[in-house]
Amino acid sequence: xxxxxLQRRMSNDVxxxxxxxxxxxxxxxDGQAMADLxxxxxxxxxxxxxxxxxxxxxxxxxxxxxxxxxxDFPALAAVLGSKRFDALVLAYLKENPSTSFTLRNLGxxxxxxxxxxxxxVPRMKHALALDVAQLEWAYxxxxxxxxMAALTLEDFAGLDGDSRLSLQPHLQLLRLSYPVDELVxxxxxxxxxxxxxxxxxxxxxxxxxxxxxxxxxxxxxxAVHRFDNxxxxxxxxxxxxxxxxxxxxxxxLGESLEAAFANSRLKPEMQAEKIQHYFAHAAELGxxxxxxxxxxxxx
Amino acid sequence: xxxxxxxxxxxxxxxxxxxxxHYNHIFAEKPVVDWFExxxxxxxxxxxxxxxxxxxxxxxxxxxxxxxxxxxxxxxxLDREHLKRLKTLTRRTKTPWLSxxxxxxxxxxxxxxxxxxxxxxxxxxRITAQRIREVQDYLEIPIAVENVSSYAEFHESQMxxxxxxxxxxxxxxxxxxxxxxxxYVSSQNHRFDPMVYVDAVPAERVAQIHIxxxxxxxxxxxxxxxxxxxxxxxxxYARAIERVGNTATLLEWDDNIxxxxxxxNEALKANRYLHANSSxxxxxxxxxxxxxx
Numbered sequence: 001x002x003x004x005x006l007q008r009r010m011s012n013d014v015x016x017x018x019x020x021x022x023x024x025x026x027x028x029x030d031g032q033a034m035a036d037l038x039x040x041x042x043x044x045x046x047x048x049x050x051x052x053x054x055x056x057x058x059x060x061x062x063x064x065x066x067x068x069x070x071x072d073f074p075a076l077a078a079v080l081g082s083k084r085f086d087a088l089v090l091a092y093l094k095e096n097p098s099t100s101f102t103l104r105n106l107g108x109x110x111x112x113x114x115x116x117x118x119x120x121v122p123r124m125k126h127a128l129a130l131d132v133a134q135l136e137w138a139y140x141x142x143x144x145x146x147x148m149a150a151l152t153l154e155d156f157a158g159l160d161g162d163s164r165l166s167l168q169p170h171l172q173l174l175r176l177s178y179p180v181d182e183l184v185x186x187x188x189x190x191x192x193x194x195x196x197x198x199x200x201x202x203x204x205x206x207x208x209x210x211x212x213x214x215x216x217x218x219x220x221x222x223a224v225h226r227f228d229n230x231x232x233x234x235x236x237x238x239x240x241x242x243x244x245x246x247x248x249x250x251x252x253l254g255e256s257l258e259a260a261f262a263n264s265r266l267k268p269e270m271q272a273e274k275i276q277h278y279f280a281h282a283a284e285l286g287x288x289x290x291x292x293x294x295x296x297x298x299x
Numbered sequence: 300x301x302x303x304x305x306x307x308x309x310x311x312x313x314x315x316x317x318x319x320x321h322y323n324h325i326f327a328e329k330p331v332v333d334w335f336e337x338x339x340x341x342x343x344x345x346x347x348x349x350x351x352x353x354x355x356x357x358x359x360x361x362x363x364x365x366x367x368x369x370x371x372x373x374x375x376x377l378d379r380e381h382l383k384r385l386k387t388l389t390r391r392t393k394t395p396w397l398s399x400x401x402x403x404x405x406x407x408x409x410x411x412x413x414x415x416x417x418x419x420x421x422x423x424x425r426i427t428a429q430r431i432r433e434v435q436d437y438l439e440i441p442i443a444v445e446n447v448s449s450y451a452e453f454h455e456s457q458m459x460x461x462x463x464x465x466x467x468x469x470x471x472x473x474x475x476x477x478x479x480x481x482x483y484v485s486s487q488n489h490r491f492d493p494m495v496y497v498d499a500v501p502a503e504r505v506a507q508i509h510i511x512x513x514x515x516x517x518x519x520x521x522x523x524x525x526x527x528x529x530x531x532x533x534x535x536y537a538r539a540i541e542r543v544g545n546t547a548t549l550l551e552w553d554d555n556i557x558x559x560x561x562x563x564n565e566a567l568k569a570n571r572y573l574h575a576n577s578s579x580x581x582x583x584x585x586x587x588x589x590x591x592x
Contacts, residue, residue: 003422010415101405102368147346
């Protein structure tokens with residue numbers, strides 16, 4: 001067996017899902033005995049069979065990846081409860097194994113995957129769970145994405161309707177059906193920070209369920225951003241959300257303003273006042289920046 | 300010997316791993332620590348608090364990078380994006396050497412995020428050495444490979460682990476991060492004499508040493524890094540220092556992390572062996588050859 005053949009075989013076996021009691025499966029999907037498979041390449045010793053030795057790695061893999069995703073979605077875990085959340089993460093990871101050297105990106109596809117898999121969440125909670133997942137991933141993105149040099153007053157002076165403005169890469173805009181910022185903040189306050197460790201083995205983490213605030217459906221628009229290296233959730237109004245989203249999608253300033261106020265019943269003078277307020281606020285927080293290709297990012 | 304070409308001719312003493320639960324203590328108390336080891340992957344990001352913390356640490360302390368995902372032994376080409384990000388970080392930290400593991404962990408673009416053991420074959424040694432050389436050439440800093448703890452052995456193996464380590468580091472012309480705890484854990488799982496391993500290590504290539512705690516179970520021993528260093532590991536450390544000379548030493552404590560002072564005091568126990576060691580270590584492979592000539 002070549003090195004590549006061995007690695008392909010072991011990678012398949014290590015990533016094969018565990019049983020519900022977190023043990024290695026006795027048989028593969030096509031009915032082969034795992035004990036036979038393991039013995040083709042792993043030596044037994046006087047205490048452990050080939051199966052037992054492979055199982056150590058099989059369990060390690062799942063404990064590690066489940067822990068990594070769980071760490072990024074503590075509020076989703078709290079909303080669903082451990083049992084449902086673990087089932088959801090297992091199913092997600094089966095379909096979305098890691099394709100990056102860093103565990104940081106492992107949960108990136110979870111919000112979209114959850115939208116396509118409502119069966120993992122009680123029907124009444126699907127929209128809430130989706131909102132929570134989106135906000136928790138926005139936090140991850142905002143936490144360590146690039147920060148560009150913000151536009152200065154002189155930069156603003158030269159703008160007109162045809163200008164295109166770039167927004168900070170760490171700024172995430174969300175349209176939500178529940179005020180989940182309150183819920184996520186409540187959970188984060190009760191969750192310790194951690195980071196990737198070295199080559200120590202991973203254990204299955206037992207989570208305690210934090211207390212959650214009650215949630216009633218209400219439309220919320222959020223800007224998730226970083227300021228002084230802390231992540232903040234800022235509620236914005238519908239027009240500001242439309243304006244910033246249009247700019248983020250590369251539309252001109254004129255087109256973005258039109259998109260923001262297309263269905264507005266506000267009088268023109270009120271609109272002008274709002275626009276002035278949005279820009280003052282965004283400029284104060286450094287949300288507008290030079291395009292990433294214009295200059296090197298700053299820390 | 301502690302300063303050699305595999306650790307950038309530095310003379311570092313006892314360090315500890317930089318961990319999130321200790322950040323506040325470090326910034327508030329500014330404790331005297333000879334050096335910190337960072338996990339590279341925690342700082343291979345575009346911005347935000349991780350890099351702010353790192354810069355604050357770099358202002359006051361010496362830092363060495365340790366990686367967990369280069370997977371020198373994976374059989375396929377290196378991930379260029381990973382290398383690029385790693386090089387950016389090495390320029391920021393000015394790490395005098397960089398370590399990662401003698402293992403594999405990815406295949407066909409899928410990652411296990413585990414340090415999987417290699418079959419000790421000549422083919423694996425050749426492929427691994429080639430990849431280490433490529434990383435070393437690209438990063439332009441010395442590389443030290445760390446022996447991993449393992450729980451499985453392969454039918455395919457053609458040599459012992461220590462013979463494999465020798466084969467790889469000579470072919471790659473790289474350094475070694477000698478993890479004496481990992482040797483001990485593997486010796487318990489595979490029934491070999493850990494001192495034979497320590498004695499077989501090419502002493503002149505050791506850039507750094509890791510010490511850590513482990514956990515014994517009924518049928519196997521796990522590398523848990525969750526409590527103090529145990530006596531058998533200190534004995535191996537003493538033997539390693541006797542052979543290699545005073546060498547940069549790092550305590551790994553990654554789970555159930557106690558206070559900063561507790562971790563640091565445990566690490567400083569290494570000084571008993573470092574200070575006890577005479578200025579002249581046992582003869583090196585190269586000097587022994589010269590003496591014979």
